[in-house]
Amino acid sequence: xxxxxxxxxxxxxxxxxxxxxxxxxxxxxxxxxxxxxxxxxxxxxxxxxxxxxxxxxxxxxxxxxxxxxxxxxxxxxxxxx
Amino acid sequence: xxxxxxxxxxxxxxxxxxxxxxxxxxxxxxxxxxxxxxxxxxxxxxxxxxxxxxxxxxxxxxxxxxxxxxxxxxxxxxxxxxxxxxxxxxxxxxxxxxxxxxxxxxxxxxxxxxxxxxxxxxxxxxxxxxxxxxxxxxxxxxxxxxxxxxxxxxxxxxxxxxxxxxxxxxxxxxxxxxxxxxxxxxxxxxxxxxxxxxxxxxxxxxxxxxxxxxxxxxxxxxxxxxxxxxxxxxxxxxxxxxxxxxxxxxxxxxxxxxxxxxxxxxxxxxxxxxxxxxxxxxxxxxxxxxxxxxxxxxxxxxxxxxxxxxxxxxxxxxxxxxx
Numbered sequence: 001x002x003x004x005x006x007x008x009x010x011x012x013x014x015x016x017x018x019x020x021x022x023x024x025x026x027x028x029x030x031x032x033x034x035x036x037x038x039x040x041x042x043x044x045x046x047x048x049x050x051x052x053x054x055x056x057x058x059x060x061x062x063x064x065x066x067x068x069x070x071x072x073x074x075x076x077x078x079x080x081x
Numbered sequence: 082x083x084x085x086x087x088x089x090x091x092x093x094x095x096x097x098x099x100x101x102x103x104x105x106x107x108x109x110x111x112x113x114x115x116x117x118x119x120x121x122x123x124x125x126x127x128x129x130x131x132x133x134x135x136x137x138x139x140x141x142x143x144x145x146x147x148x149x150x151x152x153x154x155x156x157x158x159x160x161x162x163x164x165x166x167x168x169x170x171x172x173x174x175x176x177x178x179x180x181x182x183x184x185x186x187x188x189x190x191x192x193x194x195x196x197x198x199x200x201x202x203x204x205x206x207x208x209x210x211x212x213x214x215x216x217x218x219x220x221x222x223x224x225x226x227x228x229x230x231x232x233x234x235x236x237x238x239x240x241x242x243x244x245x246x247x248x249x250x251x252x253x254x255x256x257x258x259x260x261x262x263x264x265x266x267x268x269x270x271x272x273x274x275x276x277x278x279x280x281x282x283x284x285x286x287x288x289x290x291x292x293x294x295x296x297x298x299x300x301x302x303x304x305x306x307x308x309x310x311x312x313x314x315x316x317x318x319x320x321x322x323x324x325x326x327x328x329x330x331x332x333x334x335x336x337x338x339x340x341x342x343x344x345x346x347x348x349x350x351x352x353x354x355x356x357x358x359x360x361x362x363x364x365x366x367x368x369x370x371x372x373x374x375x376x377x378x379x380x381x382x383x384x385x386x387x388x389x390x391x392x393x394x395x396x397x398x399x400x401x402x403x404x
Contacts, residue, residue, distance in 0.1 A: 008371070010173035039176055039374065043255050048140045048181035049174045063139070063174065067276065 001031040001079060002057070006042045007050035009035065016051040016065045023071035029079055083119050090115040113297045120212045120289060120339065121282070127208035128281055131167075133274045136265065138167045140178055143195070148185040155235070157187075158194045162230040165198025166223070175371050183246065184255045190238020197388055198230035201363040205285055209338035221399070222355065226363075229391035236387055245380035285335035292336035296343040309348025319353045320396035324389055327360030337361055352399030359392045 003020050007013030017035060024031045036042055036054075045054060049063030053071070055078045066074075090111050094100055100107040143164045147157060175196065182192040202223050211219040265273070312319045330337070341354045364385060373381055 008173045008176065012173065039180065040249075040253050042177055043180055043184075043253050046255060048144065048177045050177060051173075064273070064277070065280070 001029055001055065001075070002034065003031050003075075004034045004036050004054040006036045006045060006047055006052040006054060006062070008039075009037055010050070012065050013051040016053060019066065019068045020053065020071050022068045023075055026068070027072055027075055027079075029075055031075075083115075083122075086118045086122070087115055089118070109297055109300065112300070113293060116293055116339070117290065120209065120293065121286070123212035124205065124208040124289070125278060125282060127211060128204050129274060129278045131204040131207070132277050132281075133270065134167055136270045136273060138164065140168050140174070140181065143168050144182055144185050144187065147182070147187045147191060147195075154188065154191070154238070157191045158231045158234045158238075161187075161191045161195040161234065162198040162227050165195045165230060166202045166227075168195075168199065173371070175368055176374050179372070179375050180250055180253055181255060183250055184253065188238055189243055189246070190234045190236075192234075193237045193384065194230050194234025197233050197363065198227060200365070200368065201226040201230055201359065201388075203362045205281070205335050206338060206358060206362055209289070209335065213338060213342050218351075218355075222359075225355075225395045225398075226359065229359075229363075229388065229395065233384075233387045233391055237384065240383070242380050242383065245377040245383075247375050247377060250375050288336035289339060292339035295336075296340050299340075299343045299347065303347060305346050306348040308344070312344075312349040312353055314350050314400060319350070320356045320393050320400065323353045323357035324360040324364075324392050324396065327357045328364045329366050330361050350400045351403045352396040352401075355399050356392050356396030359395065360389070363392070364388055 001024070003024065005013055005017045005020060007016070013035070017033065021033060024033075042050065042052075045052065045059050047059065047062045051065065052062035053060040053066065053074070055074065058078070060074050060078075093114055094107055094111040095102055098110065100110055143161075146164070147161060179192060179196065182195070183189065207219055207222065210222050310316070312323070337358055341351075341358065344354045345351060369381060369385065372384070376384065
């Protein structure tokens with residue numbers, strides 16, 4: 001599973017990355033993490049608000065910092081299919 | 082409405098801390114407890130309401146509203162400035178927002194009306210102004226922020242400054258994904274709103290408390306009218322000075338408003354204080370640095386100058402109206 005956080009590296013983006021890592025760890029999901037800071041790449045996902053969460057190239061949400069529990073739900077769903 | 086809070090503050094001051102009633106210390110402590118609780122209650126309520134309204138709006142939706150309907154350009158400016166209040170906005174998002182809007186064919190000036198309104202009408206500032214000075218000042222604040230955003234946007238639009246946008250902005254291909262709005266139940270909206278409100282208050286509470294603390298200190302030790310000479314009505318440059326002073330102070334926005342009532346007692350006029358606060362929230366250095374990535378220095382300077390002038394004019398206007 002490839003998990004990406006899109007954002008310019010502000011505190012919110014870091015927090016989201018932290019939460020995503022924790023969520024994957026708690027679910028024992030093998031995942032690689034990437035911070036996407038390049039504005040062209042961010043725009044290529046059609047995102048206008050950062051931070052955004054992308055799992056396996058699918059945009060999950062943008063513009064907010066989700067909690068660990070919520071991300072766990074998302075990862076379970078994405079891993080299950 | 083805040084009678085129970087007053088009772089609680091009295092109880093703490095006189096029964097728990099056993100500070101004799103009528104002393105200077107007791108009135109300061111009592112004032113500090115009462116004010117802190119009152120401000121946080123109002124701040125929580127107002128941020129919660131605004132955040133809840135915001136769950137119904139997204140920049141993606143705003144972009145669609147502004148780009149699809151071919152409306153009168155002035156109506157577009159007004160719409161953009163209004164949407165600027167209600168769309169969630171983190172200053173980190175300024176760059177992707179800007180590119181997204183320009184790519185969608187929204188005129189540069191309209192984009193600026195939006196970009197100016199969003200930080201200018203700030204929910205924390207609004208909450209604190211209401212808590213400290215009541216509804217009238219809060220409404221004036223929103224109104225003048227909107228006017229500045231609309232007029233500045235129109236001016237930037239008229240100046241045809243597209244060539245001062247970094248070239249790569251026009252080359253970026255924005256994925257043509259029809260953004261799927263998350264389906265949200267009322268319960269989810271509420272819990273999201275609550276989460277965001279708590280996060281925001283966690284972020285600003287220290288500034289608010291420090292602000293109230295400094296206010297309490299000034300209250301006890303600095304005589305009334307001490308700043309009247311340098312920042313009062315009679316100094317024609319006070320507003321300009323306050324605006325310039327506010328630019329590098331972004332992170333302290335939440336701490337400044339609890340101070341404003343003290344400023345007033347010390348002789349600073351209301352318009353000067355409001356200019357200071359608007360400059361703190363709308364012309365922040367960190368945001369300028371972010372915007373530099375999409376705007377050439379010239380346009381950035383024009384943007385800052387127009388918004389700065391707007392804030393200064395508002396300050397003078399308030400000094401005329403409110404004094």
